[in-house]
Amino acid sequence: MSGILGYGVYIPAYRIKTEEIARVWQDDASSIEGSLHMKEKSVPGNDEDTATISVEAARRAVYHSGIDPKEIGAVYVGSESHPYAVKPTATIVAEAIEAGNDLTAADLEFACKAGTAAIQMAMGLVDSGMIKYGVAVGSDTSQGRPGDALEYTASAGGGAFVIGKRKEEVIAEILKTVSYTSDTPDFWRREGASFPSHGGRFTGDPSYFRHIANATTMLLDATGTTPKDFAYAVFHQPNGKFPLAVAKQLGFTEEQVRPGLITPLIGNTYSGCSLIGLAAVLDIARPGDKILVTSFGSGAGSDSFAIEVTPNIESKRQRLVRVSDAINRNKVYVDYAMYLKHRNSIRKW
Amino acid sequence: MERGVAKTWRSANARYNLTGVQCTNCKTAYFPPRMVCAKCGRDTKMVEKKFSGRGVIYSYTRIFVPPHDFTEEAPYTVAIIRLEEGPLVEGHLVDGKKPEIGASVRAVFRRMYTEGSEGLIHYHFKFEIV
Numbered sequence: 346m347s348g349i350l351g352y353g354v355y356i357p358a359y360r361i362k363t364e365e366i367a368r369v370w371q372d373d374a375s376s377i378e379g380s381l382h383m384k385e386k387s388v389p390g391n392d393e394d395t396a397t398i399s400v401e402a403a404r405r406a407v408y409h410s411g412i413d414p415k416e417i418g419a420v421y422v423g424s425e426s427h428p429y430a431v432k433p434t435a436t437i438v439a440e441a442i443e444a445g446n447d448l449t450a451a452d453l454e455f456a457c458k459a460g461t462a463a464i465q466m467a468m469g470l471v472d473s474g475m476i477k478y479g480v481a482v483g484s485d486t487s488q489g490r491p492g493d494a495l496e497y498t499a500s501a502g503g504g505a506f507v508i509g510k511r512k513e514e515v516i517a518e519i520l521k522t523v524s525y526t527s528d529t530p531d532f533w534r535r536e537g538a539s540f541p542s543h544g545g546r547f548t549g550d551p552s553y554f555r556h557i558a559n560a561t562t563m564l565l566d567a568t569g570t571t572p573k574d575f576a577y578a579v580f581h582q583p584n585g586k587f588p589l590a591v592a593k594q595l596g597f598t599e600e601q602v603r604p605g606l607i608t609p610l611i612g613n614t615y616s617g618c619s620l621i622g623l624a625a626v627l628d629i630a631r632p633g634d635k636i637l638v639t640s641f642g643s644g645a646g647s648d649s650f651a652i653e654v655t656p657n658i659e660s661k662r663q664r665l666v667r668v669s670d671a672i673n674r675n676k677v678y679v680d681y682a683m684y685l686k687h688r689n690s691i692r693k694w
Numbered sequence: 695m696e697r698g699v700a701k702t703w704r705s706a707n708a709r710y711n712l713t714g715v716q717c718t719n720c721k722t723a724y725f726p727p728r729m730v731c732a733k734c735g736r737d738t739k740m741v742e743k744k745f746s747g748r749g750v751i752y753s754y755t756r757i758f759v760p761p762h763d764f765t766e767e768a769p770y771t772v773a774i775i776r777l778e779e780g781p782l783v784e785g786h787l788v789d790g791k792k793p794e795i796g797a798s799v800r801a802v803f804r805r806m807y808t809e810g811s812e813g814l815i816h817y818h819f820k821f822e823i824v
């Protein structure tokens with residue numbers, strides 16, 4: 346089956362601390378840090394959006410893969426914060442990675458799992474022989490309603506993967522992917538609305554836990570594996586707490602999950618989230634390691650992947666920008682007023 | 695309006711990817727792209743040249759009174775960058791580190807300006823101090 350040829354992530358430089366948001370709303374910062382396992386989150390610059398984040402991540406992925414971008418046959422960008430309502434982000438990305446014009450492209454939306462849906466679509470085209478290489482991006486500049494619990498986690502960032510199937514180029518083979526999907530109204534945003542709405546406690550058991558558990562169990566059954574067979578497991582991470590809880594429920598250990606748990610450092614990057622978690626694990630994985638990834642998108646669905654790292658991963662590492670470097674480069678802390686300005690919530694008169 | 699859209703579309707590769715030209719005779723590189731080499735005139739061929747995006751700050755200035763499209767962005771810094779391939783290029787610096795002459799930069803992809811809330815979003819290279 347097809348596999349990963351290269352990957353890249355991009356996180357904006359700005360950060361706001363949990364305690365700074367809590368200060369404004371008179372919340373107890375330590376209890377929020379305790380319940381969400383969140384220290385700080387990323388904030389986009391006022392000249393950054395899903396297109397710019399996607400471009401930076403995709404450029405790093407293409408460079409890491411070592412392919413000629415002219416041979417890319419598909420570009421898919423998954424996001425719930427595309428800059429235009431009508432006009433694809435994917436065409437901007439394709440132009441900016443110099444993929445030429447002989448390709449197909451489209452934007453996807455499925456709350457936090459549009460990035461893994463993009464990977465599955467690229468895999469389908471590669472495995473069928475319709476294209477040689479596909480680029481799948483998941484990225485977001487998500488917004489929480491001011492004062493809402495989501496404001497502590499909704500952040501900005503993205504990940505991009507180059508998909509292909511030539512054995513000598515694949516750094517991690519995708520052994521199997523399955524999905525579990527249902528019509529579940531746990532989280533939504535209507536056209537033109539600035540902020541999403543959510544079903545409060547409904548976002549837990551019937552949505553996040555049910556979909557991730559079902560998709561992961563289906564994958565384990567389909568591959569004849571058990572949690573012990575995997576060196577690492579990455580679950581969608583809307584906060585720092587849910588992925589550890591779902592892992593425990595499914596029989597994975599904290600040691601398998603910790604290396605890919607990035608949300609406590611940067612927040613929930615929505616469509617970027619599972620992709621950045623997978624990238625963090627690939628940064629340290631060794632040939633032969635198996636990785637399980639299960640995303641979750643409200644609405645709702647989960648995509649689950651079984652991945653096996655190949656020896657090619659070592660030789661490509663010199664071209665890699667690691668997740669830890671992408672997170673820690675140039676960090677700039679902002680206060681709540683600057684945060685509002687960055688989100689265009691206050692403007693000059 | 696329509697002229698603006700066409701101009702935006704034609705220059706996308708140069709604006710997104712810092713693509714200029716190079717003289718095949720004397721190897722001088724130019725950005726923005728031009729038809730004729732300043733040294734060799736018309737007796738040579740110009741070919742497309744993709745710049746690495748790496749360079750150093752040659753000069754910079756802080757803009758407090760901006761043109762109309764940049765009202766929301768001001769104050770901001772515009773710099774002249776000496777690209778490692780030779781040419782001087784003007785570009786905005788993204789926020790972050792304090793600019794200094796000679797500081798190393800790399801090109802990044804950012805929003806330049808938007809035509810109100812319903813018009814086009816213009817993307818462009820800017821420079822980040824590394």
Ligand SMILES: [Zn+2]
Pocket residue numbers: 717718719720721722731732733734735738
């Ligand atoms: Zn010349």
